[in-house]
Amino acid sequence: MSEHIDFTALTAPDREPIARLLHRALVHWYESRLGQGSRFGGSHEPFTLFPDVYEALDPGECVTARTASGEIVGVCFSHERETHVSVGIVATAPDAGGRGIAKKMMSLVLDKAKRLGKPARLVSSLLNLDSFSLYTRLGFVPGAMYQDLLITVPETGLAAPAPAGIAHVRDAVLADVPRISDFEQTQQGIRREKDFAFFIRNEVGAWRVLVSEAADGSVNGFLAMSVHPSFTMIGPGVAIDEETALALLWRALDGLRGQTLVFLAPCAASALVRTAYSWGARNVELHVAQSTAPVAGAKGIVFPTFMPETA
Template sequence: MECTVAFGPLSEADRDAVAALIHRSLVQWYESRLRQGHRFGDQAAPFRIFPDVYEALDPGETITARASATGEILGVCFTHERPTHLAVGIVATAPESAGRGLAKRMLELALAQARRLGRPARLVSSLLNLDSFSLYNRLGFVPGALFQDLQLAVPAAGLPGPAPAGAESVREARPADATALADLEFSLQGIRRDKDLAFFLQPTAGAWRVLMLPGADGAPRGFLVTSTHPSALMIGPGVAADEAAATALLWATLDLLRGKSVVFLLPCAATDVVRAAYTWGARNVELHLAQSTAPVLSARGVVFPTFLPESG
């Protein structure tokens, strides 16, 4: 089978097919294993945001697997080259091509790129999906922090209870803040994503909101990005120096989303932030695991991962 599959980049004309593939693979996998296919809706169109955002952010980096004879896209794997690491985003293969090694071959290409760069590869994988956990684990990814996915319908009147300390100091970040925010993430987590921050803070990008919490000296104690795009309302990425800063940033972000239902990931170890989210009405919907070929052992602070873009 593998000799009939070609691995290469994504063209503009492929984007609808990639959106359809991601949607179809997720619905099929979650429905057949967990009876949860409904989580991904009945339309593929919203999934177009993944190739659109990823090709705008990292043009030419997407890896596809396609049938040589017909050109049909059978698999996709998004990668994000950053100065400190190579991040791997969504990996999906056509349900009828499952188990043929397509995902493994795409990941081997990504790992070869990481080796060429001399940088670790990083990703966040679902703990409900043993197939993807095993795929990454067998290829050398080592489990790290555990995250819980929380869903919250933010009341139209705002979150219950008083605002946490520090929320009053949270402000919108400006393009000029990008380097300070990237420096903060590097100092806490050992990774750099200046490119992402510049992308989110472009005045024309529109769908992103970036909140930051300045400390007493004006230097940021944390930032939190939100995709407000109707296809992908999602909180993250973000990082905070401590749980108090993370709670203030999360509260201020949720306050922007009054009347909306949103999903966000919190480190299970960030118990104060998790407890605050429960008091606001959040419910666990899934568990995720950070995995890396070389975990940063000195990482500290509170991380908010995201699926758009999975560049951390």
């Protein structure tokens, strides 16, 4: 008989065990399947940022799986927003696979979404067929595909000249949050003011948000990014077109000189992807957006992220 597993909320003493679990699970999977375990470093310490951020945003929403002895063998981050429930990283201990732990954690999140009358959304690896199959079995429908692009920004900045539209990009302020949220809702059919306010207040982690404005002063794009040493990544963001997306991306990368980071770009945005290649980016993985109720007529150029995650 398999050991009993309890599914509970995250507590303050769980910060270190959760970080160890995330690090061990990611290194194991990426090394055993792709030979890329070194991407996640040799220490679990950077991964303490995940429970820190998610608990600051949405206390008590994280699901953990625990053995009778109290060992954490699974974690699933999620957060409710105005229009949906977003699912972040789902991880199980390498030696706890095959016991239905991930399925049970996801089922609890989906039960919550059903009670709220909201769809669930996530971004999953297309290279991890186990998780892809789990999500589609649970009712998620695949949508847009994204290329994970790894880039090292030279200390002197990108050699390429600044693209058109760069003059319309600036750092966002708290007063921009409703406008950014309105713009994302018109483009993608989702709303998450809490996330943008959290980024701009910059109290847990380290964040920067850029906003682009059209000639009439209306928002035509935004791009958030984590600039914390433990987790440097561009996204989330939405732009009205590829020209605006490139201006936002160039400005974001120019502010990360000397750093190596990953960003996700829509495979369908061919001009954006080709330009990123010319800047030195290379593919390291593929991801796909999935939702239990895809938004009809979603448009624009989307930059997803892994924390906090929304496709």
